Amino acid sequence: MAKGRLFIISGPSGAGKSTLINDVLKDLRDFEKSLSFTTRPIRDNEKMGKHYRFVSQKDFKKLIEEDKFLEWASYCGHLYGTPSESVDKKLKEGKNVILEIDVQGAMQVKEKVKDVYMIFITPTCLSEARERLRRRGTDVDEEIEKRIAAGSEEMESKKYYDCIIVNNNYNEALLNLKEELNREKGR
Numbered sequence: 001m002a003k004g005r006l007f008i009i010s011g012p013s014g015a016g017k018s019t020l021i022n023d024v025l026k027d028l029r030d031f032e033k034s035l036s037f038t039t040r041p042i043r044d045n046e047k048m049g050k051h052y053r054f055v056s057q058k059d060f061k062k063l064i065e066e067d068k069f070l071e072w073a074s075y076c077g078h079l080y081g082t083p084s085e086s087v088d089k090k091l092k093e094g095k096n097v098i099l100e101i102d103v104q105g106a107m108q109v110k111e112k113v114k115d116v117y118m119i120f121i122t123p124t125c126l127s128e129a130r131e132r133l134r135r136r137g138t139d140v141d142e143e144i145e146k147r148i149a150a151g152s153e154e155m156e157s158k159k160y161y162d163c164i165i166v167n168n169n170y171n172e173a174l175l176n177l178k179e180e181l182n183r184e185k186g187r
C-alpha cells in the first residue's frame, strides 16, 4: 500500500484553522488529523482524547525524555507535542495526516520530513482574529492578547510555507484548502 503524505496547517490563533480542518475532514476520507498532547487546561467544550490528550507537565516531560515526539513546542505558556508513533502508523496505513501545529513545531517537522506540505492559514488581519477569539468566548482578555502577540510573530514565518490561505470568506477558504490537500496528497 502507498504511504500517505504528511501535511502541516499553521496560522495565528483565531484564524479559523480548527473549524476549517474539521469541515475538510468530513469530505476527505483519506485524511486524518493527528491528536496532540498538551499541558494546556481543558476548555469546557473540549473532550479528552478528542481535542487533545491533556496531560500534566510531569507526564509531558517524561514523553520528551522518552523521545516520543515528532516535534513539540511551548506556546503561550503551555506545552504541545505531536506523538511520532501514531503519525507513523497512520501514514503506513495509507492515510494522509494533518498536523495542526504552531510555527515552531512546523519548522522542526520540516527538518525531519522533507516531503511535508505546509499550509498557512491567515485571517485578513489580526484584529479579525481577536474578534473571533472574543466570539469563541473560551479565553480571558489577557490570554487573547498573548495569543494575538504570538500570532503576530507567527505571521513573520508564513514565507516558509508552501501555500497561504486567507480566511476572509469562509466557503472560499474551505474550497481552497480542500483543493490544496487533494492536489498534493498523491505527490
Ligand code: 5GP
Residues within 6 Å of the ligand: 010, 011, 012, 013, 036, 037, 040, 071, 072, 073, 075, 080, 081, 082, 100, 101, 102, 103, 104, 105, 106
Ligand atoms: P490551542 O490552545 O488554541 O488549542 O492551540 C494553540 C496553538 O498550539 C495552535 O497554534 C495550535 O495549532 C498549536 N498546537 C496544537 N497542537 C500542537 C502540537 O502538537 N505541536 C505544536 N508545536 N503546536 C501545536
